[in-house]
Every structure is written in C-alpha cells, then in structure tokens.
Amino acid sequence: GKMRKVVLALVYTALTVGANPSFGQSADIAALRDGDMKKLVVHDAPVATSTVAFDLADGAGKATLEDWRGKYVVINFWATWCAPCRKEMPQLNALQKEFGGDDFDVLTIATGRNSPDGIQRFFDEAGVDSLPRHQDPKQALASQMGIFGLPITVIMDPQGREIARLRGDADWSSDSAKAIIQALVKSKTDS
Numbered sequence: 473g474k475m476r477k478v479v480l481a482l483v484y485t486a487l488t489v490g491a492n493p494s495f496g497q498s499a500d501i502a503a504l505r506d507g508d509m510k511k512l513v514v515h516d517a518p519v520a521t522s523t524v525a526f527d528l529a530d531g532a533g534k535a536t537l538e539d540w541r542g543k544y545v546v547i548n549f550w551a552t553w554c555a556p557c558r559k560e561m562p563q564l565n566a567l568q569k570e571f572g573g574d575d576f577d578v579l580t581i582a583t584g585r586n587s588p589d590g591i592q593r594f595f596d597e598a599g600v601d602s603l604p605r606h607q608d609p610k611q612a613l614a615s616q617m618g619i620f621g622l623p624i625t626v627i628m629d630p631q632g633r634e635i636a637r638l639r640g641d642a643d644w645s646s647d648s649a650k651a652i653i654q655a656l657v658k659s660k661t662d663s
Contacts, residue, residue: 500659501627501636504651508642512652518633520615521626528582529588529605537613537632540577543654545628546644547579549608549619552590556641557623558598559596563644565600571653575660582607583614583622630660 502514525534537547548564551555554655561580568578571646580603582591591605608614617634627636643649 475581500655501568501652504648504655506648507646509638509646509648509652510640511642512627514534514636515634516585518631518635519553521628521632521634522613524613524616526606526608526613529607530593535606537579538577539630541632543574544630544660545579546577546653547581547627548623548628548630549581549583549614550623551582551584552586552594555644556623558594560623560644561595561598561600563649565598567644567649567653568602570650571600571657572590575657576653578603580604580606581613583619584611585609600635618621627656 479480489549498611501512503515505512521537523536523538527533527538537545546564546567548560564580572578582605586609587607588607591607595601595603595605596611611619613619619626621639623641623643625638626634629635
C-alpha cells in the first residue's frame with residue numbers, strides 16, 4: 473500500500489521535472505495554442521500510432537508511419553470531397569515549405585474513395601506543390617487510428633507516437649500553428 477504510493481509519486485515527479493523529454497515538449501506546445509489551435513488536443517502521454525500500410529502516390533508502393541521515425545510529423549487525413557480540406561490544404565503546404573526537412577514533415581493521406589486524378593486536380597486547384605498525394609483507400613490506417621470524420625490532423629513525435637490531435641480544419645498558417653511547429657523542431661535540434 474503505502475510504499476507503492478511513494479514509488480508512484482516519485483515516478484510522477486520525475487515525469488513532471490522532464491526526465492522524459494516527450495512530456496516536456498507536449499507541455500510546451502499546449503501553452504502555445506491560440507485561436508483555431510485551441511482545438512488541438514495535446515495528450516497527457518504519447519499514444520501509439522499504427523503500423524498499417526498505406527499507398528504511396530503514383531503507384532510507388534506502400535509505406536507505414538514507421539518510415540517517418542526520427543522527425544516530427546503533422547499527418548493530415550483528408551478527402552477530395554471535403555470542403556474544409558480545400559481551405560486548409562494550402563496552409564499545410566506553406567507549413568511544409570517553411571519547416572519541412574530533416575526534423576519535420578507534413579504528411580497528407582487521402583482517406584477512403586479518392587481517385588489519383590481527383591487528388592491531383594484538387595492539389596492543382598488549391599495551389600499545393602509540396603505535399604504528398606498518399607492514399608489510404610480502404611481506410612485501414614484511418615480506422616486503426618480512430619479517424620472518423622475529415623479532416624483530422626495528428627502530430628507524431630520522432631519516436632512514432634501521437635502527441636496531439638485536431639478534429640476538423642484549422643488555420644495552419646496562424647502564428648500559433650507556426651509557433652507549435654517551431655517549438656517541436658527546436659526541441660528536436662536541442663536534444
């Protein structure tokens with residue numbers, strides 16, 4: 473009884489002090505949420521993602537989220553028929569242009585029934601030139617990750633775990649969104 477409580481208290485203290493960097497980072501981004509970004513739910517502890525394969529664009533085979541380990545990733549689940557997606561996709565594109573690289577990537581995964589032509593047309597019309605046209609046609613990845621309703625955006629840490637999730641669209645070009653990505657990239661380069 474009593475001894476176990478003490479041990480748990482010590483474990484908890486270690487976590488809050490930041491012995492586990494992922495907790496520290498999550499706390500940092502929680503404080504940076506403003507405007508639309510208030511919809512971003514930052515998890516108390518990182519959550520496992522899924523190893524289910526999805527289709528790379530242009531018949532280039534399959535990939536899993538494991539392939540992005542080592543960097544922070546904003547994963548946007550979307551569809552060509554989704555009106556709010558049309559609004560936020562250019563903003564996600566701008567985020568990739570500004571921050572994309574060794575430490576960060578925006579991964580866009582068209583979920584459910586989307587034709588490759590339709591995806592290309594959607595990107596052309598929205599002026600998207602820096603995002604991948606990956607697909608999850610049978611929603612295998614989406615359903616494993618509890619993605620219901622689109623768009624839903626997930627932030628994944630370099631260990632491949634989900635640290636935050638946002639339902640619906642948001643202004644990813646906002647100062648708040650950029651501050652969150654900047655804090656994550658910085659925490660990566662600092663460690």
